[in-house]
Amino acid sequence: MTLPSGVKGRRSASRKFRGRVPTAALAAGCLAWAVPAPVAVPADGSASKAGAAPFYAVQRDAVPVPAGVMPWGPTWFPDGRHILFEDYNGGREWIADADGANARCLTCSMSDHPGVVGGFAYAFPDRKRMFLANELGDNVKILECAPSLLDCRSHQWLPVDLSADAAPGQRNLGRRTYHLAPDGVHLGYSITRPDGLVMIVAALERGVSDYSLADPRAVNPPGPAGPTDTDPDGWANGGSLQEFKSFADGGRSAVVLAAQPGGIPQQQKIDLRTGRVTQLTGYPDWNEDGAVSPDSDLLLTASWRTQNRMTALGLLPLPRPFVNLSRAIEAIYYVSSRPGFACDLHPWLLPAGGDRNGHLVGQPLNPYGGGTDIPANNLSGQQVWSPDSTRVLLQGRSLVPPAAGANAYVQQKGTAPSELVVARINRPPTTPVPTVTTEVGSWAPTPQDYRSSYDMPGVHVVKGKSSGTAVITLGGDITGGTFSVRYQDYSDDGDYFLNGTQTVTGTVAAEVVIEDNLVATDAKGAKAGHLRSALRYRQITPRPEDGQPGVEKAGTVSSSWLGKRANGLPPVAACPGTMPRPFQLALTVTSSSPRSTIKARVTADIHGDERPVQGAAVRVGTDTAVTGPDGTVILPAPAGPQETVEVTATAGDTFLPARTPLPGPSS
Template identity: 30%
Template sequence: MPSLLFILSATLITALETLSPLKVDTTVNLSSITVDRSVVPLPPTVARLDTQSCIWTRDGVAILCPFDIIDQGWQIGTIYPDGSNFQCISCAADIEGSPGFLYAFPDKKSIFFATASQSSSPDAVSLPQVVECSPSVLQCERATVRSVKIPEVDGTLSLREPRITPDGHHLEWTILRTDGFLMLMGELTRTSESYTVSNARVLNAAPNPTTSEQWAIRGAFSEGKSFFKGKTLVFASTRGQGGNLDDYTLDLATGAVTRVTFNSEWDEDGAFDPSGTYILLGTSRRMHNQLRTVTSMNLAPFIDGSVFLTLSFASLSTTEQRLHILEKWLITPASDAAGLDGVMLNCKQGGWASGASKNPWNPDGKRAAWGERGQNGTTRLIIATFTGLPSSASLSCEFPQDDEDCQTPTPLWAPLLVDYPLLEAGQYSIAGPSGGKAILTTSANVLGPLHAIDYHGYVQVDGTVVNGRTEMKGLFSSGNQTLTSNVRLSGPHQGNSTWILRVVGRQVCGTAVSTVDGISLVTHHGQFDPSCGFVRPEMCPDGADADATEIGETGCIELPGACANDTDRTKYMAQSIEGPGENCS
């Protein structure tokens, strides 16, 4: 597939970034892995659970989840994998709002959480807090909720995706500022009555961009997602390829960045197993034709912050779309870089979909847990038990004070947030890596009204010449924005793309078309079908995209309890979700 090879080639818009010290085993064969899935029985007092925020306790004995308890509302609770020993931790405490983003402190007495919606809305604010149990999380006889005070930042629109490090000494979170996305990390300290975060630093810094690589970092969509041990942050970003959300790793000691996934579709919420070999991630690969029309052009992410903010708000605006877009897959970095899709883990029989999960791995490295949502708002808790994964003599980071690998260094290479300037509105000239230029026009506010990039003979690293214009126009608050693009490629790679998309409220309508090296791709926005994604139904009669990437390893792997080898997925899908069609009304 020429277009896929183009995507995976060395023509990425930014230079190859320094590798972080993660284990990448090219000899790993996913066919040696089997998985047994089981459903955890929930007590009758539980109406449902938050499918995105379940995690294991630090000793791997129980699962922590936000549960909707009858007559108690949303609370934090624990349950054993066999459904026994259910307890409500926070019922006796005072929690305002629905808890999410759970993380267990190493003291086995405290749980970090945040109350907010999981909305992709630009004004979604997560309020970080800690619930402290006495004598322990597994035997919580008394619970106290304490606030977490974080630095206030001028221009902040929202606080998103908070995480604590395995050693419990740092908080990582993402803010949406008027000029884009900032991944932040600060020192977390317990005071007499609360917790405070100090010395916040910018992990994706490009304070005064001059090169195309720096402008790509500054303009990209980026969010922190998980930690591998204590020294590596996994984050999702479009920094390496415009329009393509992939997972990356950041070495917190040095600042070195490595691109982990290369699929031409949406990859997010990646989490490494304790060995650093396998990744569980939420992805739209294989089944949802949403991004590949854009990513095949291999453009720079100079205005992705604004574009992704608007499109993701519409794409993830309903539970059904969010779940089906972020399905559960098992991959390795080597297999993904080779163009293979990996193994789909969530069996969709009966219309169940897994969606995202923040940190699913058990510290034993043999099990994972996540929530699934079915039709009519039903939920269930899944335990996946793997065979063939690397064995470990001890639980990962159970006692970080005794394991240097689980201790997080202060990223002194990252600038302090207080010194990080806001981008000013105006026009900026960006030199191409190999010649030509691009003119960025920005209102310096991701909410609009204008973000545009004009390519004037912009020459990429491999010599491909880019000409044309992409424009995001309109105020987010108006509920009516347009994304138009007419871009041409010449030289080593030849092609063109035309996008005419309109965002009305929470609907994306219109068509994106691209042709690169003779391969044409089309995305028809406006109707979402779980069996096909954002395409016209007649384009995917077999339940998968007509122009989907090659099956890769999923075509030859039998997974007990999963359905990765089943090509006829239409019988598993929930009812289609009808949108207004291609013409927004």
């Protein structure tokens, strides 16, 4: 294979993503469950007419790094000229050039390294400092280098004191998901407390020997005003799983996880100045990590869309997440072991406004092509985007088991190939939205003043926005207790009505039992959908070692909505059989009369989301042209008496090429 000119050591990632799943992987249980038929979402084929961005030609470059180095959480330097990544096998941080080549270790010689393995690493805008934190926990440090990170002749590690987020009476159950704002001053993260996950935004202040937090604010959408509040929105906000995922819009906004609507993790965007919430995703399966591009035109979402993994729980869109904090075990089951991470969330590309409540499916940025190397989820937020919004740093993973003696992080996450994978999106470079000083408005309370639904135990009656009621019973906190919701003709839109119950009992440390018995009807009383589940999650004791699942699941779940049906939840296991694969291009061609020019249009249909493809290369004879946003090009017809002309189209390595014969005038 010919290497792109000027790129040392670069090879196309598509070469190794093709092929068959090895027999050994199949024997290990990678395809141990039947692949369900896709559940259709309401894509109507009119995405482009509705103003959605086109699909893009994407080329993945896999650039080797030294053997044994397993890149984790790669991020761009703010100037876009270098890449920072962690080696979660060796536990050190590395820097590479913008094309991924020339990787060199930044911290290997530092005997005072804080011992962070995996997690989050960001370069500050001054290029003299690096933020480093573990994925789950409080080991948060800032590395100061002189004269710069690129030439670190002297250094010091300074701790970050996070204690300003402490709230009296609320235990710290663990901080997580750290993200540095574009201004290089503010930090966003989440802290788990008995009353929920509280998302914090605060300024970093440099002291004599450490950094600390200034003016921390809880940026969760507001919970209930009090125990007698009848507005369902506050109780839904206060009962929902929330997690800080990225800054956006130059630092003005935040992308967060929220279990709304329907109880499945979804992406929302919060304007930090005003508190205004915009729903980004609504596809009825897990959508979590990701980020808006620096130019605010595109959205990256890590998702199980099209894989039908949690669709049975998310298909019915009517139940509100009043007690979803108690159902976190449904997620913990899938993301706490190496077999779970062998079926990680995949990166998908959407317009910045999101998937329009599931009407857009999007395009996979890293489709699986066979073999033991599989796509994974880069948790690092907006810094996975290059500043010009044309490249995305992808996370790789491998089905090859860890070597004996591998560290605990590798045991849990699985191994990764020794390469950086960069997805190049064929669109013109753009200018980032101007960076602003992140400002949190007065709507956001301090962490000490924040109250979730779980701070208000008892029985509460809320009113549907249109009609009916929901009776919410809260008895405990997120670690365990008894929780229920009883819907009676509950409706938020006047079109559909919900009746039935949801209950959650038990403790996360031992066993949690979840039961749903919900029926939805339309305004005429006809059945519109249902959700029935009886699920039991039990902690395995003693806890297995070597990254094996610590939770076992039993039970059944089924759901329906407006003619669509979903059943069951898959076990924790690798899932190459359901991973998105490269999608087929569609090519239509016409010619002028007489045949002097040929017009070609390139489109793709991804599970009903049909759009033109920008950046596709269309070839006729010796001439090649590249499609624009409408997916079309006009090329000269080949000279001569040819009766039939073959037209071909390619679009990077995430789509399969297409070819179409164009008959001659006399054919």
